[in-house]
Amino acid sequence: MFCQLCKTTNILNIKSVLIFYSESNSTEENNITDSDMLPKTRLGKRSPLGALVSATCPTGETGITVTTAAGQQAISRVKGHPGLKVYFQCGGGGESSGAADQLDFMQSEVSTWPSSRPSAVPPSCSRSVSSCIDVPRSQRRPEEVDVDELMAAMVLSSLSCSPRLHSPTHTDPTAPPMDCGGELSDSGSSGYWSVGLANSSPAPSPPNAEPDASPATPSDEGLDMELEQVLFDEPAPRKRKNFVKVAYRCMWPSCGKVLTSVVGIKRHIRTTHLCRGSEHERCSRSEEDFYYTEVNQWDPQSPPHTLPFGPASPPSSPPSTPHPSPSSPPPPACSALSRSAPSSSGSFMQVQSEHSYQAPAVGHVMSAAASNTPTCRWMPPPTSCPTPGLAFRVRSVSVGEQWLQHHSAPCRRIRGEAKKCRKVYGIEHRDQWCTACRWKKACQRFLD
DNA sequence: CGTGCCGGGGC
DNA sequence: GCCCCGGCACG
Incomplete structure (x- = not known):
């Protein structure tokens, strides 16, 4: 050019x-x-x-x-x-x-x-x-x-x-990201x-x-x-973060219906508000875009679902999230606990706001989990919280208290979950124990 | 109460 | 350094 x-x-x-x-x-x-x-x-x-x-x-x-x-x-x-x-x-x-x-x-x-x-x-x-x-x-x-x-x-x-x-x-999670599914549905023949x-x-x-x-x-x-x-x-759409669950809310006056798929919300708008049949599904497919907006919410349940990287996706597929890549780690504040205690930014902020007096504990949890102190091998218990919402709050508080207890008191190795020499060989085969176990020290053979 | 393990002591 | 044990914490 x-x-x-x-x-x-x-x-x-x-x-x-x-x-x-x-x-x-x-x-x-x-x-x-x-x-x-x-x-x-x-x-x-x-x-x-x-x-x-x-x-x-x-x-x-x-x-x-x-x-x-x-x-x-x-x-x-x-x-x-x-x-x-x-x-x-x-x-x-x-x-x-x-x-x-x-x-x-x-x-x-x-x-x-x-x-x-x-x-x-x-x-x-x-x-x-x-x-x-x-x-x-x-x-x-x-x-x-x-x-x-x-x-x-x-x-x-x-x-x-x-x-x-x-x-x-x-990375503004509040802004609606790009619309993929709906637009995609009608443009499947676009080749590359x-x-x-x-x-x-x-x-x-x-x-x-x-x-x-x-x-x-x-x-x-x-x-x-x-x-x-x-x-x-409508707010300027931005890129969608990982762990973002996208819903689509109908912006028609006094409607506010929320659907989880673009196709669904478009159909809703088209049929309910625009009073159009399916014959307009192709020619006026974009008009529904005016009347819905994307609502992002952090999805604590499901990690980012990697969609196949292909030229086109099925029209009914939910809006594709950005492909998680090694260069895009999860938010650092939640990265350490994201596996055991899946959290959302919203819930995290809720925790901080509603339990402001315990916010330092939460922060300590994060920092402690992110960087284990070399002197104390304390690690958060591997138990995962079953439900992310309220359970996470409770869990976060308890973990914070736990951390405070561990750090106020002299560091003590957490009890290992792995089988130790005592369990493996039994008390009768004490000679087969590792030296540390025999000396009642931390087991050296079956490390956690 | 069983177990893991830290701290301490004896040799 | 090797060995043992009291005692604490945890599940």
Whole structure:
């Protein structure tokens, strides 16, 4: 892609364009080329980028131009052009006016022009400080994309699908994450460019570009987020943490129905509120997105369920959680106790708030479990709490008290659960005991 | 009460 | 260092 401003070829733009074209049959989220920089990851029909792309690009014959803050940031960061806007233009005739009309609020960001227009800077670009990156239409035809570019696009997309969950700026558990299942259900024929890939790893850019995104957030991103929140009346979706159980709440006035699947909530909205039958299930599938929101809750019962990393998932499958990766450990506060005493951040905070006088104990539990002191091999008992909620509270308190007892008193090795020489050989075979057992010391043979 | 094990002492 | 034992804590 040729940058009109710096007169250089930007490979990132090529990537974006390639992905854009290759995902013509996919859903809108696939077109997020640098979705980790996007303030929002769930792009419903009302999403500017998503709506336009999904509405106009399935045929690959649209002349719509989309600019996104993501691309803006991407280019500006890579090439050092602040405010640079990236325009994706599909080749062919233009029939995108309808979509653009639906999105009048986005007309400041989206512009359409005849597809026969030569590769020139669109008029909308003159408004902004940025430069527009355009690609001649002759180069945009999908059939003319050579194999190298396709391969590059595939590689880039596969890179973008690497598991990634280490962005601290995208770990807001309260914000609804991306919507996968519903969008995915209608875009199963997208080939390589599936929503599952894009959703599970919204980081098409190289991972090293991510630290650049978090510290200095451009103002456009914030504005976009505000715009999104104001216009769409929904918080900007972010990445979903592990252990997050997702529910979907109907935002229809005085409804508030909560379902656990996108399909379910969409069906509910469609049938109950929109009063539409199944014949609209395909054409107006995105309209339900306006009326439900995702509700994340930490799932203490089930660890993150690793979904198969495939291009498409069944439509009825719940929204896919991000793939747990070695680079994305569970929250450190709960990591040590997550196995024996599964906890949720909410419940943990509840513990801290409702038992504030015992909060130090809980904290000590965490710290003690996280870092065992070398002098005292005290370890939390392996008993797991059966029920995570109330039981965890009780358990946490008792464990904290236990810890305090252990640390106020001189350290004493906890009684080992393993069989010792005494149990194994019996008192009659005391000569077969290990020396420590014979000396009534800590067993050296059957260590815990 | 049985067991694990720490602390202490004798050799 | 080896060996033993009192005594405590825990289940």
